[in-house]
Amino acid sequence: IEASMREVYVALGVALALVLVVIYVFLGSFKVTLIPAIVVPVSVIATFIVMGAMGYTINVLTLLGLVLAIGLVVDDAIVVLENIYRRIEQGESPLLSALDGSKEIGFAVIATTLVLVSVFVPLSYIEGDVSRLFREFGITLAAAVLFSSLVALTLTPMLCSKMLKRGQSRKGLAAKVDQFFKWLRKHYRHALQRVITVPWVALAAVVALTLFAGFLLDRLPAEYAPNEDRGAFFVSLRAPEGSTLESTDKATRQLEAILQAETGEGKPLKRYLTRLPGWGDASVNNSTLIVLLSHWDEREETDRELATRLGERFDAIPGARAFARTPRALGIRGDGNPIELVLGGPDYDQLKDWRDRMQAAMEAMPELQEVDSDYQERKPQMKISVDRDRAATLGVSLSNVGRTLETMLGSRIVTTYVDRGREYNVILMGEDADRASPDDLTNLYVRSSLTGQLVPLSNLVVITEMAGPSELKRYDRMRSITMTAALAPGVSLGEAIEKIEQVAQETLPASARTSWDGESQEYLESGSSLYLTFGLALVIVFLVLAAQFESFINPLVILVTVPLALTGALVGLWGYGSSINVFSQIGAILLIGLSAKNGVLIVEFANQLRDRGMRFREAVVEAAAVRLRPILMTSACTTFGALPLLLGTGAGAESRQPIGIVVVYGVTISAILTLFVVPALYVLFARSTSSPQHVTRMIERLRSGTGGEASAAPETPP
Known part of the structure; x- marks a missing residue:
């Protein structure tokens, strides 16, 4: 845990450095870079206040949320700064630009903030253990984004009015960056004008990409959580039922000898701890x-590779079975095996038959290894049946027989005594040597009530003699x-x-009840819960946007x-050979808000330009061209902020990487495609829509008596 926390701290620092470098490269001025950069400490410190009020702690997941927040909290400040800076370059005074520029972009900032918060909050209400784990993650991100928008609409305009000067010329890197964006905007405008002439092509591309996403979703492997190298694994040794402590100790020492050969300086194992008997009521x-492993940088094998290699050597231990288990993902209870199928039925004889049939079928499956069950008929037992007729003839009562067996083979409390104010039980039991084998029963006698003699x-x-569970x-x-x-491996x-569910349907009768436990149960429950959360977040975002834009289109x-x-x-997941798991699904939910931000910037500004009287197609192209720079800047900040999660190594990197893959690839590809798809679909479907400001102005005209019978939507020229 300490090593994982340390790696997240490193990722946090690297993310902050990368985001600041990206802002500087895009703006080309150190002084201007300070304006959005100051949002980071203010938002993070304010987030700590919320975390303290909620009783949250600094842990891996809250730090993971802060790593992602680094790239998000600067987005609103960048959008506001870019809008103000653009107006200053057009000749306005810094004070007026700060006031009007922040007012012009304020609706988009509020809209994107509400979209992000409406995505993060449902993460806190996922069912099961995932909810407990990601509740703090979602609230931390939501708080950081809320405070960043507040700072962007208040502190950022003030700093712009004080630090930016009218008429100042760009020099050095700033001039080259500005020249590059002018060239890029020019070519983007020409390309976009061609795209919006055939908007149906964009719609077809969206449909095709959606189908392709469904194809990839069906082909990617699915699991509960990726296997983390936690720097340790467990070894469970089981001797035959009825084995003595001495025989178990002998087998355990052979196992320790195998581990000792791999322990020491320059070797993969650091030390190991043995407990005999095992934990709990073993x-x-x-x-x-x-078994504790050496540091991640000091060994080449992962914990799973070491456990697999040593497990093959454990098979050579005679008279015992030893299994090496790596820790379960996200602290799930269980013995280390991800598959736990529970068979339920009316009685154990029937269950035993079903168990045998399922075990044979599962052992034949190439996807599974080490098939076992918790019903093992290996414990030696003795069933003692009393000949009642013979006992009655000889005058021996059943109670005498039972009491004798209880005393000599077990133990019996016969009285108590008091010593210095404390009462102690007096326990009567036979010597160990007198009950070592079934033949020792021949040495036991009971007294006859008829003759008073001892009867064998x-x-x-x-x-x-029999065996039972x-x-x-x-x-x-x-x-x-x-x-x-x-x-x-590879499954x-x-x-x-x-595959197991298919085999169970073919092997077991309809009366057999099958359930799942452990990691299998968590995978099934969390998977359905996360898909439901994704749909809920999508609906919430749609309703939030519909309320703000006063439109469904x-x-x-x-x-x-x-x-x-x-x-x-x-x-990205397919390219990295990753899987659909809890972390990648959480990242997919976050993508709803991250990808919608860019669309909000284009659509909101296009509505504004139409309200100012600009022709419909010109307004769409101009809005997309003006918002090109802030979209690229915010997307780059988000991408580079999540890059340490994608490229990180060390403890816990396996869990952080899926979120990094989803955010980096999702935001990057979405930003590029959004610049063309959203304007094209806006041209195709949004011609009859209007902005919320249009309704406000219509009401003002009606009140002043100059509006006449105003229509609900403006008629804009093509």
Whole structure:
């Protein structure tokens, strides 16, 4: 945990440095860079206040939220700064530019902030353990974005009015950057004018990309969470049922000898801890070892590779079975196996038959390894049946027989005594040497009530040696047997569960009840919950945008960016060989807000230009061209802010990387495609729409008596 926290701190520092470099490269001035840069400490410190009030702690997930927030909190300040700076370059005074520029962009800033918050908040209400883990993550991000928008609309305009000067010329890097963007805007304008002449092509491209995203989603492997190298693994040793402590200790020492050969300076193992018997209520035939690995930089093998390699050597230990288990993802309970299938039925005889059939079928599956169950009939038992007729003839009562067996083979409290004010039990039991084997029953006698003589107990009982389970378990109040299995290399959890369900349908009768436990259960529950959360976030964002734009068409045009971003994210996951898991799904939910921001900037400004009397197509092209620079800047900041998560190494990197992949690839591809798709679809569908400001001006005209019968929407020329 400490190493993982340290890696996140490093990612936080690198993200901040990268974001500042990106801002400087885009603006070309150190003084101007300070304006959006000051938003970062103000927003982060304000976020700490919210975290303290909510009782949150500094942990891996809250720090992960702050890493992503670094790239987000500067976005609003960049948009406001760019708009003010553009007006100053057009000849306005800095004070007037700060006032009018922030007012002009204020609606877009508020809209994007509400969109982001409406995406982050549903993360806090995901069901199951994922909710407990990501509640603080969502609230932390939402608080940071809220404070950043407040700072962008208040502190940033003030700083612009004081620090920016009218008529100052760009020099050095600033001049080259400005020249590059003028060249880029010119060529982008020409390309966009061609695109909006055939808007149906853009619509077809969106449909095609959506279908492609669905294809990738179906092909990518699915799992609950990626396997983290946590720098440790567990070894469980199980000797045959009924084994003595001495025999278990002997097998454990052989296991320790194997580990000792890999322990020391320059070797992958750092040290190990042995517990005999194992943890909890483990019996004497079990032992557990905790193996701590060397630092991540000092070894080449991961924890899973080491556990697999050493596990092959454990198979050579005679008279015992040893399994190496890596820690489960996100602290899930269980013995380390991701597959836990629970069979429920009316009685254990029936369950045992179903277990045997399923075990044979699962062992034949190439996707699974180490198939086992928790119902093991290996514990030696003796069934003692009393010949009642013979006992009655000889005058021996059943209570005498039972009491004798209880005393000699077990123990019995016969009285108590008091010593110095404390009461102690007096326990009567036989010597260990007198109950070592079934033959020792021949040395036990009971007294006859008829003759007063001792009768050999062996004359009254029949002994049957048998094997049975060490414990009987229930699941959901039903008798149950849990089957466990590990995954073969390269097999995802989702694929294995799907195959097992098919095998269960073919193998078990309809009366058999199958359930899932452990990581399998979390995967199924969290997967459905996260997809529902994604849909809920999408609906909330649509309603928020519809309320702000007073239109259903504008939000639809804006949300077209979501499938574009998801396509980019899935392409990234496929390229990196990653999977669909909790972290990548969380990143996909975040993409709803991150991708919609760019669409809001274009659509909102196009509405403003139309209200000013600009022709429809000209307004669309001009809005997209003017917003080109802030869109590229904010997207670059978000991308480079998440880049340390994508490229990070060390403890916990496996969990941080999926979010980094989704954000970096999703935002990058979405930003590029949004610049063409959103204007084209706006031309195709939004001609009859108007802005909220249009309704305000119409009301003012009606009140002044100059508006006449104003229409609800303006008639704009093509």
